[in-house]
Amino acid sequence: MIIVFKPNITKKDEAAVLQEIKRLGYRPHIMRGVARTVVGAIGDELTHKSLESLIALFPQVVESVMPVQKRFKLVSREAHPANSTINARGIVIGGRKIQVMAGPCSVESERQLLTTAEAVKAAGATILRGGAFKPRTSPYEFQGLGERGLKLLAKARKATGLAVITELLSEDHAELVAEYTDIVQIGARNAQNFQLLIAAAKTGKPVLLKRGLSMRIEEWLLAGEYVLSNGNSSLMFCERGIRTFETYTRNTLDLSAVPIIKQESHCPIVIDPSQGCGRAELVAAMCKGAVAMGADALLIEVHPSPAEALSDGGQQLCLDGFVALMAELKPFIEAVGRE
Amino acid sequence: MIIVFKPNITKKDEAAVLQEIKRLGYRPHIMRGVARTVVGAIGDELTHKSLESLIALFPQVVESVMPVQKRFKLVSREAHPANSTINARGIVIGGRKIQVMAGPCSVESERQLLTTAEAVKAAGATILRGGAFKPRTSPYEFQGLGERGLKLLAKARKATGLAVITELLSEDHAELVAEYTDIVQIGARNAQNFQLLIAAAKTGKPVLLKRGLSMRIEEWLLAGEYVLSNGNSSLMFCERGIRTFETYTRNTLDLSAVPIIKQESHCPIVIDPSQGCGRAELVAAMCKGAVAMGADALLIEVHPSPAEALSDGGQQLCLDGFVALMAELKPFIEAVGRE
């Protein structure tokens, strides 16, 4: 920790702060600068108390307190310099091949799901997405088919050979969901529901962690740390748009997350352009950008009839749209030297 | 729903959209304006599918789709024109008296909690706050004493007669937490954890719902709707700061939430200035503003020794600071004609 003093502090005030630093287990090291005196408090920040309270304790003396250590460990590149790869039912995420996860926002019916599954498989997707338990802003909106939805996903998997990803909404469903899915998705609204993260980790299945609506990169990495520190090393991050002042799009897809996650972490990074912009007509451009920037996988909403969708119709591609997109992506996948 | 057409649309395109509107259960009503043709789709938006998918379905024809109904019902002033009051162990929130909920961020020890409880009671607080289960950004930070913390809260309640509020973090703890607390708190990070909201509602205890870090007012009201629509009418909203670009404060306390919640809803509104600004030296000013603007209660973090706190030391008042604050608030409470 670095403690910056205000200017013109008395020796007595300085001594009181230094004593408090020692009492909290750090060794203080003073540096007298030109305009400010600065104290380096030496000690492991991950195992000691934060010194940020010094500002409140000595408001006339301490100007600011700055941590120097990164707070995440297991998800960091330092802990694991090489890229991690994740194996979901034989599909490898984080390797040379860019994986495409596609399917409807919500599982609505057998026909809807199977039609979509077959179409996306034919177009080149390897993983089927579909929500069985749906978190909805209003209690009066469609909440998903629940267990019946999970069974339909299993049926579609059997019929097509696609792996399956679906969202876990409740600790109480962890066992049930894990029984049917190959990847457990944690949604943006639960990205800091730490109990749910622990429950997801404990299923042993690969976990896809969406970024919360207003989550800083560091907080996202730390949420991932909950998965790895609970014994599950198969974690991937998924950028799905952050909340900003812009109203043209539903969210602002922060594609800088791709190089940043690659720089800070060994875990794969997935992009969800459907949630990310909330407008189907922008999905193709966002996918091209994501691929060019180094994303390991794409998560795309596809529906046989978007206008009839029970949720988020405006952001789902139709089947033909998805086929066209997969063709358009080819030159970009080649340009990054992947498959 | 209002559907706005792009300019210069053919009759055929128009007819196709109208047919789709009918198919989705609405009755279309056309208005030909000077620059745009607009369609009113008549039908209850709460029971019909959204028409927002029309933009994706007819990208060359439909420019925008705007809902006209408010999506929340039970929390609205329309449903219940008078102010609601909430009774927590005899303490009435939403009445003439402004209630003060005070106590440490985390319950840390019997001595810390009892000292604080007695001090805040003596200064005029009526409800004791204290976290037993703590949601922490990092898995390496103090996670709370759990059930032992709940027991200490019960002990402090017995010793002082204060009512108790503590946070519920997990559906699995709902019964346990409800056994010990008088008000169930839902934290900002779980404000759209709908399963937890339902579990909290079902305890039958009053629920305090904090605003999520980037939650719009409408989404907050809809999250409250999950509580009321699950059979619990004792709901209060708590503004605790939203996330913005500003870095001087930890969050931006949005005090406009006070008159807005009063305008839109019958439920009481509570202000948490400790989380709201994250800096103890700003708490007093924020409390004065909150009281002047009509808040029904304040939720304030108080610790006998903030620098030693196991969480959020920088935003907790010391005991003397709290006593001084309570005295300073008096003229403002009188100015709003409350007690």
Added chain:
Amino acid sequence: MIIVFKPNITKKDEAAVLQEIKRLGYRPHIMRGVARTVVGAIGDELTHKSLESLIALFPQVVESVMPVQKRFKLVSREAHPANSTINARGIVIGGRKIQVMAGPCSVESERQLLTTAEAVKAAGATILRGGAFKPRTSPYEFQGLGERGLKLLAKARKATGLAVITELLSEDHAELVAEYTDIVQIGARNAQNFQLLIAAAKTGKPVLLKRGLSMRIEEWLLAGEYVLSNGNSSLMFCERGIRTFETYTRNTLDLSAVPIIKQESHCPIVIDPSQGCGRAELVAAMCKGAVAMGADALLIEVHPSPAEALSDGGQQLCLDGFVALMAELKPFIEAVGRE
């Protein structure tokens, strides 16, 4: 400046960074911590180059660079511990009396302005506001009456004795505007138009600097520094709402700006609740909060017939509304011990 090294750095890499620090004029001081090595670069940050480029120059070695000095000087409390007061045509801002600046968003006609001026004066306002040059999002919206508006303001001043505040939009108008106004207003969209700030400073008139839509406190103080460092010490800051994700209000009025500006600066702080929330029905509550928190003045939009206003009708109070507000504010002004 504090430079934090990545872990496991070679001596050679370390030496290269230290040499660069010296070359840029700082004296490096090494602290070896438990998990990180940190270098304090000793030297005046205001007169030396920033070391932030070290991250780009040594990406494998330097993890982060943190400045320790505050960048503002003349606006700071350190430079001038007592509160500053500003005298505008005999009206003192920043003293015991809370001043109210009221009037229409735009000057529209002699009748509109004089009616308003007389009404706000009778209700207790001491300064007349009114836009003659209007910055409008669209070129097709009313741009103000220009010089004719200034002349009407002067006429209203003569008729009522109120001081006048109006916005300066262009360096080229500085002399003209200064001829007619008692306070020069810099609007939110020009808050970092530094040439305009310098021109405003050079008029010698008191300057009211609105906070930019997404300006951090530090940037706002630094923009104020442009005024003071150009020879004008009569500066006041005006919070008028920041841009956030919330759409219920036009902006989010950040009332924490009141205690923060008071803490960091000696300059008076003014609150503009009309722009701040963009909804007339919220103005009264925001004013009460602002007064309770210590604001020195209020800037309120008032129009004899808001629905006919040529700009921002939705946020202007009618004359009766303003009279009622002034009466409602009295107990809060007393509660803060002011007039």
Added chain:
Amino acid sequence: MIIVFKPNITKKDEAAVLQEIKRLGYRPHIMRGVARTVVGAIGDELTHKSLESLIALFPQVVESVMPVQKRFKLVSREAHPANSTINARGIVIGGRKIQVMAGPCSVESERQLLTTAEAVKAAGATILRGGAFKPRTSPYEFQGLGERGLKLLAKARKATGLAVITELLSEDHAELVAEYTDIVQIGARNAQNFQLLIAAAKTGKPVLLKRGLSMRIEEWLLAGEYVLSNGNSSLMFCERGIRTFETYTRNTLDLSAVPIIKQESHCPIVIDPSQGCGRAELVAAMCKGAVAMGADALLIEVHPSPAEALSDGGQQLCLDGFVALMAELKPFIEAVGRE
């Protein structure tokens, strides 16, 4: 305009609103829905007063008012369905060739500028960027070389044949800057400095309009409208990152601006990844994404010795870094079928 009534409105209240709508020049058209009555106010919104004031005027009756027309005209695709191209000294922006504008943040010396100009030309850039007048957050930071900087740009242009782009900061410099530059840049902090936009337009030179830090797409298009409606049709938009809650990057580069500007407008779109993320190590990835998504040009900061730069050293590429980037971009340029 669409006016939504609150439920259970009396006939008398309704009549009063309808009369006001008529008085403001619109023809009201009533639609009685299931839950709400809605009025379409028929009339050209661009030439009539906004009806948003109805909410303030009839707070118990009117729930919301929604405009239906887009406010921008000349920049829109509707006004000019084909892509516009811009010619700056023979360099065409918006055509098949993706143009690269490169150079230092600030012009610092003849040697620095000429070295950079030659290097970026050799690597494939066609336009030289460099700030002569610099807008700086603090008055104590380097403010640019002014006219001497412009002369150095002219010299570099003569030596290399590159076209030149530089920022216009003040109306008073418009003539001077136009004399030396081929493209006039309007910076983010001046994006709604409408007087400056008009002055830039009137120079007759192509204008590059950066997006303001918290500017919505619609506001950006309307700011562009100030250029086109003042007789200058050579406008390009430049996304340079918006301000969000994220602190890892200096700004959040919103690459969705590329497809959105292409959809709404005929003007070219340029991406500035240097300002956009503020970290040199992320620039390459952002450029690849921008190219893949359809950007017409890139604006990249390059400096012979970033650590010695007088401004923004942390985000400038070194000469070798720029050469490497240009090579890396080739496959992506081919993938979009451009040059």
